[in-house]
Amino acid sequence: MNEIRWSKTEKKKAREAFEKAYERECAELARKIRAKAKELSGPDDIWRLHDFLTERRRELDEKYDYRYSVLIFVFARLIKEGWLSFEELDGVGEDKTSKIAALLDFAVETMGESDDKTANGPIY
Amino acid sequence: MNEIRWSKTEKKKAREAFEKAYERECAELARKIRAKAKELSGPDDIWRLHDFLTERRRELDEKYDYRYSVLIFVFARLIKEGWLSFEELDGVGEDKTSKIAALLDFAVETMGESDDKTANGPIY
Numbered sequence A, B: 001m002n003e004i005r006w007s008k009t010e011k012k013k014a015r016e017a018f019e020k021a022y023e024r025e026c027a028e029l030a031r032k033i034r035a036k037a038k039e040l041s042g043p044d045d046i047w048r049l050h051d052f053l054t055e056r057r058r059e060l061d062e063k064y065d066y067r068y069s070v071l072i073f074v075f076a077r078l079i080k081e082g083w084l085s086f087e088e089l090d091g092v093g094e095d096k097t098s099k100i101a102a103l104l105d106f107a108v109e110t111m112g113e114s115d116d117k118t119a120n121g122p123i124y
Helices: A008-038 A043-063 A071-081 A094-111 A113-118 B008-038 B043-063 B071-081 B094-111 B113-118
Strands: none
Touching (some): A008 A043, A008 A071, A008 B043, A043 B043, A071 A094, B008 B043, B008 B071, B043 B071, B071 B094
């Protein structure tokens, strides 16, 4: 997939979609933090919150990888997890969206609906 | 100070005072976390909260060192920072409290009132 080319306009659209998904996922994370913060009742809860944030930061750092060589995989994952809608990728180029659609079809075929349990986000 | 001896009863009293201070400092930390959680407005705030917790955990791990060889220094610091009152060490033995009092006097003499700015806690 390394031969994919992105025009300047497509890059701009891709960056917008990427940041939209990141902000949504972080907004959901902020909601979870607020809920956990309300329930803090002792030292152990504080360190559990810290462990939770350490783990989420690691996950998000790994997931939100904006290298063009991996971007269609990133977008397919974000759509699958519900952080982005397919329609929000309008403008990134049909060559890219068709590959993303193929990746999503492949995921459905190979993993089935049961894998949707891993999704964290609402569907956009 | 390594020659200090702690009887079983004194150890029990020391452990109670130590845990009281730890719980107070963690309760204050929980208050700060709740306040920061309410103000989260974007990804940067989340990662700043994580950095804050990482730093506080490191500080508390270092500060709350329950080795008997360092415990009177720990107690002097906790009193100086306001997490424990001198009176709450009743029962740990006069030989220990007199050394802690000497450490506190020394701190006041050498650093003066200006160093109280480093205190985080209320005075118990």
